[in-house]
Amino acid sequence: MSCSITLKNISYSNKDNLLFKNINLSVGHEEKVAIIGSNGVGKSSLLKIIAGIEESFLGELYLFHHLIKDKKDYKKFRFEVGYLPQDISSFFLSPTVIEDVMFSLRTTGINKDEAYQKALEILEQLEILHLKDRIIYELSGGEQKIVALAGILITKPKILLLDEPTNALDEESEKRIIKILNSIKKSMIIISHHKSFIEQLTPTIYKLENKKLIDYK
Ligand SMILES: Nc1ncnc2c1ncn2[C@@H]1O[C@H](COP(=O)(O)OP(=O)(O)O)[C@@H](O)[C@H]1O
Ligand SMILES: [Mg+2]
Numbered sequence: 222m223s224c225s226i227t228l229k230n231i232s233y234s235n236k237d238n239l240l241f242k243n244i245n246l247s248v249g250h251e252e253k254v255a256i257i258g259s260n261g262v263g264k265s266s267l268l269k270i271i272a273g274i275e276e277s278f279l280g281e282l283y284l285f286h287h288l289i290k291d292k293k294d295y296k297k298f299r300f301e302v303g304y305l306p307q308d309i310s311s312f313f314l315s316p317t318v319i320e321d322v323m324f325s326l327r328t329t330g331i332n333k334d335e336a337y338q339k340a341l342e343i344l345e346q347l348e349i350l351h352l353k354d355r356i357i358y359e360l361s362g363g364e365q366k367i368v369a370l371a372g373i374l375i376t377k378p379k380i381l382l383l384d385e386p387t388n389a390l391d392e393e394s395e396k397r398i399i400k401i402l403n404s405i406k407k408s409m410i411i412i413s414h415h416k417s418f419i420e421q422l423t424p425t426i427y428k429l430e431n432k433k434l435i436d437y438k
Contacts, residue, residue: 224285226282231243233266241433256268257414262429318360349371366390
């Protein structure tokens with residue numbers, strides 16, 4: 222199987238607290254995998270390891286079959302991986318929706334006019350074109366999550382890492398996110414508490430429990 226993400230014997234401690242030990246996981250090409258688990262078990266920590274943010278783990282992380290040994294290795298794949306953190310309060314770097322979505326693309330070296338056009342396209346695709354000139358911090362939580370997703374998707378990553386993409390969202394926003402994620406063909410790891418949400422996205426669900434990742438039926 223062609224794997225986008227492979228974890229081999231990943232163990233991680235936060236301070237002196239062992240959160241998980243010898244975790245193995247493979248996410249295939251365009252496969253969607255969900256991880257559930259109680260508060261504080263280490264779901265976000267695991268996703269940060271895969272996102273290249275948390276480096277103090279044991280074991281091996283592979284992206285597209287390449288062993289990632291350090292930040293320098295990870296940098297080669299930085300445009301292949303889109304990471305939506307659990308807390309998006311410090312995610313946005315520009316005041317307005319269009320500027321922020323363009324900004325992501327500008328970091329890849331694309332010129333301003335082209336970035337503007339591509340930003341319009343992605344906003345249209347996610348059905349938030351009407352928000353383009355709005356100040357991000359004046360939007361609802363659900364709208365902000367979709368803007369954040371636009372900023373991630375515009376660089377066309379092959380992998381999406383989504384940490385509780387629907388936490389604190391109303392039913393309507395949750396439905397929109399389900400529709401968007403189901404329309405995207407990419408490898409994904411989605412973390413959520415919401416079983417009903419997850420089940421509408423993928424049959425492949427694991428639970429982080431007792432420091433292990435176990436099949437969840
Ligand atoms: N920056 C931090 N400093 C100290 N402890 C932390 C930090 N971030 C998370 N933790 C602790 O690590 C554990 C796992 O956190 P996290 O990975 O966020 O869990 P989850 O996403 O499953 O709720 C929790 O007990 C949390 O309190
Ligand atoms: Mg978390």
